[in-house]
Amino acid sequence: MAQIHAMSDDQVANELRKMTAFIRQEALEKAREIQLKADEEFSIEKSKLVRSETQRIDAEYEKKFKQASMSQQITKSTLANKTRLRVLSAKQEVLDGLFEDASKKMAKEGTKNGKKYATVLQNLILEGLYALNENKVTLRCRAKDDEAVKKAAEAASKEFKDNLKRDVEVVVDEKERLPEESSGGIVLLNGTGKIDINNxxxxxxxxxxxxxxxxxxxxxxxxxxxxxxxD
Structure with a gap:
């Protein structure tokens, strides 16, 4: 028993060093274990954060992409509508100009050719006679067209009689006239004056x-x- 407890100072010091080294080794291993676990948890958390941020960025990009696409569609639609309206306006201007020119030319030259105008008057009167289909019809015209209208009315009533085998009386209204600035033509009224045909x-x-x-x-x-x- 005396030998077991009798250790020299060097032996005691050696044993202490061994114990200290063992404790230090355990501490280092534990520290390494903690560090590895911490690194692993950090890596997992980092991956989660990266995934979450990537998803957020993707969602934000998709949202902005949709907004940009919608904005582009609205801009495209607005531009298309503006272009369509410009084309529509331009076409309408062409048509308005065309009929305006026709109106001016008609007012200026429509009755210059007396023979042609007489034929037109006869056809307009005959058309009205067929449409009204009455025994008496009154014509209104410009005062300066009286002679031409009377001749045309005579020819039209004759043709009407030849085709329908009955007479029609056609008279020119000398009280109420078409305006002198009118381009020409006639207005036909039935016997009561309540029905008219504007020719x-x-x-x-x-x-x-x-x-x-x-x-x-x-x-x-x-x-x-x-x-x-x-359009």
Whole structure:
């Protein structure tokens, strides 16, 4: 027993060093273990943060991309509408100018050719006689057209009688006239004066603007004649 407890100072010091070294080694290993675990947890948390931030950035990018696409579509649609309106306006200006020129030319030259004008008057009167289909019809015209209208009325009533085998009395209203600035033509009234047919040049041109517009549009713009004037 005395030998077991009897250790020299050097032996004691050696044992202490061994114990100290062992404790230090355990401490280092524990520190390494803690460091590894900390690094692992840091790496996991870092991956989570990176994933989360990447998803946030992707979502923000997708949101901004959609906003940019929508803005681009709105801009494109707005530009297309503005262009369409400009084209529509330009086409309408062409059509307005065309019919305005026709109106001016009609007012200036429509009755210059007396023979041609007489034929036109006869046809306009005959058309009105067929439409009214009455025994007496009154005509209104410009005062300066009296003679031409009377001759045309005589020829028209004769043709009416030849075709329908009955007489029609056609008289010229010398009290109420068409304005002298009118381009020409006539207005027909039935016996009571309550029904009238406007066969003046102005009215025929107005009807032409509506009825012939599809054909005019095809000729000018190459558009579908059956389509309404939209663009």
């Amino acid at each position: 003046t040049f102005e009215e025929r041109l107005h009807l032409l603007e509506t009825d012939a517009l599809p054909t005019v549009r095809v000729s000018l713009f190459g558009e579908n004649a059956n389509r309404k004037f939209r």
